[in-house]
Amino acid sequence: MQTVTLNVQGMSCGHCVKAVEGSVGQLAGVNQVTVKLDEALVEVAFNESQVSLDTIKETIEEQGYDVE
Numbered sequence: 001m002q003t004v005t006l007n008v009q010g011m012s013c014g015h016c017v018k019a020v021e022g023s024v025g026q027l028a029g030v031n032q033v034t035v036k037l038d039e040a041l042v043e044v045a046f047n048e049s050q051v052s053l054d055t056i057k058e059t060i061e062e063q064g065y066d067v068e
Contacts, residue, residue, distance in 0.1 A: 001031060001045055001046070001047055002045070002046060002047075002048045003043065003044065003045045003046075004043070004044055004046075004053060004056075005041055005042070005043045005044075006041065006042045006043075006044065006056075006057065006060070006067050006068075007040060007041060007067070007068040008020065008035075008040055008041065008042045008060055008065050008066065008067055008068075009040055009065065009066040009068060010064065010065040010066055011035065011037055011040060011065055012037075013037075016035075016037070016065070017035040017037055019063045019064075020033065020035050020042055020060055020063055020065065021033045021034075021035055023059050023060070023062070023063055024042070024044060024056055024059050024060060027046075027051050027055065027056065027059060028050050028051060029046050029047040029048075029049070029050025029051035030044060030045070030046045030047075030051060030056070031045040031046060031047065032044070032045040033045075042060065044056055
């Protein structure tokens, strides 16, 4: 299990939180997703043998947010 914290720009409301947590949380291998809206951070705990960090980043970007 690996945990990463991503800097995600463009999130501004509860809908943003639900969009990111919902989409990333549905990926196989993702154990937990926590959005810290005030800090523009997304913390993801995942099994790197099931899902890559690049896939997680792409999923967030597909929701319309920038991962830095």
